[in-house]
Amino acid sequence: MIKVDGVSKHFGKIKAVDDITFEVQEQENLILLGTSGCGKTTTLKMINRLIEPTSGNIFINGKNIADEHPETLRRSIGYVLQNNGLFPHYTVAENIAIVPQLLNWDKKKTEKRLAELMEKLHLSADYRNVYPNELSGGQQQRIGLARALVSNPPVLLMDEPFGALDNVTRANIHKEFKALDELKRKTIIMVTHDVQEAFELGDRICLMDKGKIIQSGTPADLLFKPANKFIKDFLKDQRLQLEFKAIRLTDLWDLLPDGHKQINVSTLPASTDLWATLETFRFAGAETITISKNKNEIKTIVFEQLMSAFNQYKNKQAHE
Missing domain, CATH: 3.90.1280.20 (CBS domain Like)
Structure with a gap:
């Protein structure tokens, strides 16, 4: 579904992303994992052309994204941000309905889809007309996810989507994330620096450092077949718990x-x-x-x- 082929991004002399290649299969959840500054968020933003690559090509469903208009491309991709990216002066319903309006959906279709997603994400209909600052962090993140899913895009990009949540709320949303049928039908790339989150939610993990992919594989591959000492050291402090989540x-x-x-x-x-x-x-x-x-x-x-x-x-x- 997604192919990143020899992609680099340079900011002056800094190689933020340095000649990376990977593929994501349809309905797979790939995690870009690494410390701050390793290039994972830059990689994600190149996939929906918020950042243009210095070199290389990116394909979605066999089509080079460079051949598509950026706005058209972004409407076909769900995007979830760490701080949820909700417009504070829009109600919950208005925030979720932004993309359907851009796609010229009629009111009946939009209302039906909005109600469906709010039910699936355990959000009461009472929240439709409230504003984001009246909601908890977990509720805001669910609204951000609903907005990304509303047009039923085949691809979903998630940039540290649960990073701003407390541990209890994050654990609950992880369970909902894994159980949500909407997400099981998506091809997902998620950025995180949280090793436990990567092992809990990812089908495969690309572990990055200094703009390069150090190893790509299943969680079990990284644990039991590490490519080098960097991988071993990166995982060693949490190894036992990671084994329980990978196996x-x-x-x-x-x-x-x-x-x-x-x-x-x-x-x-x-x-x-x-x-x-x-x-x-x-x-x-x-x-x-x-x-x-x-x-x-x-x-x-x-x-x-x-x-x-x-x-x-x-x-x-x-x-x-």
Whole structure:
């Protein structure tokens, strides 16, 4: 869906982005991860032509974005900012309806879509006529997301979308983000400096430093097959928690004992990560958990069996 080919951006003698290449598949969530000044936000802004590259090409769905008018391009791409970018003198409804107005939607179509998104994002209809400063940070961010999604664009760009939120609000929005069906149908590039967020939300991660991509791969690739010492050092302080978020039950499937479904136990899909599984054991009070895979395959495990499989998996990765 998105191809960045040999792209650079120079500001005078400073190479903000230095000859990077990557691709994003349809309906994939790619995270651009790195410290401040590594070039990730500049890269994002080049994809919707808020910044023009010094060299290289960017393609969306096979078309070179340089051949499109910038305003037309931006109307076909959802864009979410860290500070939500809402207009303070517009109501919630007016903020969300900006793009539909630019696209000349009729009032009925706009109203229907607005109501649909507010319901999906757990926003009461009572908020339609209030102004952004009357909302909490989490509510403002949901409005910013609704505005980006309202025209149903195939591509969504997100620049530190949850960076201004407190930890509790951010954790809740992460859960909503992963569950929202609208987002599962999008091709997403998200910028963050939060390693935990990248591992929780990303299908793949591009770890950047000094304008270059140091390694691109799945969260598990970065943890268990780091390209160099920089990658190891970048992740080492949070490694155990990252492992719990990167490894999913499906990765451990062959290491888990066979078992049949039992009554009155929690059931999780095999796509669940270890962190969420451990939370089920701890906070849901489950003594056993049933895992379902492909509808026909079922295993029931206790905590000790999960941790045994986790350790076997880690040992296996270490020796490959």
